Amino acid sequence: MECLKRRILREGRLQQGRFLSLDHFLTHRIDIDLMQQIGVEFHRRFGDCQINKILTIESSGISVACLTAVQFGVPVLVAKKSRHPENYPADFFRSKVKSYRHDTVYDILVSKRELTRDDRVLIVDDVLANGGAMSGLIDLVQISGATLVGAGIVIEKTFEPGGKLLRQRGVRVESLAKIAGVDEKGKITFEE
Amino acid sequence: MECLKRRILREGRLQQGRFLSLDHFLTHRIDIDLMQQIGVEFHRRFGDCQINKILTIESSGISVACLTAVQFGVPVLVAKKSRHPENYPADFFRSKVKSYRHDTVYDILVSKRELTRDDRVLIVDDVLANGGAMSGLIDLVQISGATLVGAGIVIEKTFEPGGKLLRQRGVRVESLAKIAGVDEKGKITFEE
Numbered sequence: 001m002e003c004l005k006r007r008i009l010r011e012g013r014l015q016q017g018r019f020l021s022l023d024h025f026l027t028h029r030i031d032i033d034l035m036q037q038i039g040v041e042f043h044r045r046f047g048d049c050q051i052n053k054i055l056t057i058e059s060s061g062i063s064v065a066c067l068t069a070v071q072f073g074v075p076v077l078v079a080k081k082s083r084h085p086e087n088y089p090a091d092f093f094r095s096k097v098k099s100y101r102h103d104t105v106y107d108i109l110v111s112k113r114e115l116t117r118d119d120r121v122l123i124v125d126d127v128l129a130n131g132g133a134m135s136g137l138i139d140l141v142q143i144s145g146a147t148l149v150g151a152g153i154v155i156e157k158t159f160e161p162g163g164k165l166l167r168q169r170g171v172r173v174e175s176l177a178k179i180a181g182v183d184e185k186g187k188i189t190f191e192e
Numbered sequence: 193m194e195c196l197k198r199r200i201l202r203e204g205r206l207q208q209g210r211f212l213s214l215d216h217f218l219t220h221r222i223d224i225d226l227m228q229q230i231g232v233e234f235h236r237r238f239g240d241c242q243i244n245k246i247l248t249i250e251s252s253g254i255s256v257a258c259l260t261a262v263q264f265g266v267p268v269l270v271a272k273k274s275r276h277p278e279n280y281p282a283d284f285f286r287s288k289v290k291s292y293r294h295d296t297v298y299d300i301l302v303s304k305r306e307l308t309r310d311d312r313v314l315i316v317d318d319v320l321a322n323g324g325a326m327s328g329l330i331d332l333v334q335i336s337g338a339t340l341v342g343a344g345i346v347i348e349k350t351f352e353p354g355g356k357l358l359r360q361r362g363v364r365v366e367s368l369a370k371i372a373g374v375d376e377k378g379k380i381t382f383e384e
Contacts, residue, residue: 029306030268032261059251063268066258069224076222076255114221 001041001176005190007034008155008177014186019101020179026126026154027060035067038176042124042152043071045174049149051122053077053115055141057097057108057133061125064154068124077115079108079137095139100130108136110144117145124152128175131162138171150174158191193233193368197382199226200347200369206378211293212371218318218346219252227259230368234316234344235263237366241341243314245269245307247333249289249300249325253317256346260316269307271300271329287331292322300328302336309337316344320367323354330363342366350383 007025015021025031051072056065057079065076085094085107092109099106115121123137134151141148148171156163156175166173178191199217207213217223243264248257249271257268277286277299284301291298307313315329326343333340340363348355348367358365370383 023303024306028270028272028303030258030261030270032258032265032267035258036262059254059270062251062254063258063270066222066224066227066255067262069222070228070259070262073224075224078220078222078251078255080220111215111220114216 001038003037004034004154004177007031008179009188012186012188014182020157020182020186020188022127022155030063032067035063036070038064038154039067039069039071041176042068042122042174046122046150046152047072049120049122051120051149053119053121053146055079055110055115055121055123055137056125057081057137060127061133064124064126064152068122068152072122077110077121079110079140082107082109085109093140093143095136095143097136098130098132100132108133108140110140112144115140115144115146119144119146120149121146122149122152124154126154128153128156128162128166128173129160131160131165134162134166135169138166138169152176155179193230195229196226196346196369199223200371201380204378204380206374212349212374212378212380214319214347222255224259227255228262230256230346231259231261231263233368234260234314234366238314238342238344239264241312241314243312243341245311245313245338247271247302247307247313247315247329248317249273249329252319253325256316256318256344260314260344264314269302269313271302271332274299274301277301285332285335287328287335289328290322290324292324300325300332302332304336307332307336307338311336311338312341313338314341314344316346318346320345320348320354320358320365321352323352323357326354326358327361330358330361344368347371 150172180191342364372383
């Protein structure tokens with residue numbers, strides 16, 4: 001998706017010399033025109049898959065999910081993060097997510113009422129790096145008995161292992177921009 | 193907004209005998225058709241106010257903000273919550289939010305690059321109860337020197353003090369449904 005790559009090149013900034021910040025158009029400030037185009041592109045790729053639910057995780061996946069759901073005409077399901085899953089009633093599916101960035105593990109949950117074996121689910125998220133959150137979301141879909149149609153990722157960092165891990169699990173992963181590397185000066189290269 | 197009130201009556205559920213859960217259409221599962229109508233309604237009320245930015249707070253305000261921003265054709269700014277604001281650089285405005293539900297205080301932040309005195313801001317959120325989050329967001333707008341046009345709330349609980357506090361501060365608050373009370377059996381009454 002060329003317009004997305006141009007935005008990444010123009011506005012992605014290296015934070016603390018390590019993290020590529022996408023704050024100016026994707027996460028902190030959300031460019032709604034770009035987000036609508038992202039939704040259109042996911043619909044172009046997955047539009048014939050009879051998807052009836054878009055699943056994501058709070059919080060930066062929500063904007064992607066909502067603008068994608070507009071194109072599909074289906075509801076969004078937002079998995080809840082919790083460090084106190086014991087506070088949730090038994091009618092929630094739960095799985096674990098390892099956060100590599102913060103070196104912690106937390107639970108994610110979706111209501112059993114909202115995710116059933118009749119669902120055909122597209123998971124979306126803004127960034128795929130180590131794949132911790134995506135793996136947890138895929139676990140939730142599998143536990144529920146729903147059908148996982150695929151994963152729509154805005155930006156995949158192919159120098160991190162997440163994408164490979166998901167594809168090894170047999171998941172169809174569609175990433176709109178694939179970043180192959182960022183050097184110490186912040187120069188970004190894409191995988192073609 | 194009658195269709196919203198009907199959804200609240202039909203699908204709002206009392207959780208742990210105290211909290212009105214809006215999980216099935218507003219927070220956990222997001223009904224995108226309804227959310228689009230909410231965006232249209234906020235645009236009907238604020239469309240002539242030269243708004244150039246929609247401000248909200250992660251995470252359940254994001255869906256409201258995005259579908260409202262589509263109607264206005266403006267970007268969304270998502271204030272970040274942090275219990276470690278010292279990790280953020282100096283170029284962030286910050287204010288404090290008291291969470292009455294969890295009895296904690298946390299910081300919220302927006303980048304000084306993204307909120308300036310030239311901005312005309314509409315704040316949106318899903319629920320207004322004690323007004324802790326909204327007060328923090330208003331503080332951010334005021335610190336930045338931007339113009340606060342108003343606050344768009346999907347559901348205001350008028351039996352909690354938040355709405356009154358914001359109006360006393362001179363903020364134009366527009367709530368699409370006003371819940372006057374919920375009894376112990378979960379019966380909801382609206383303020384007309």
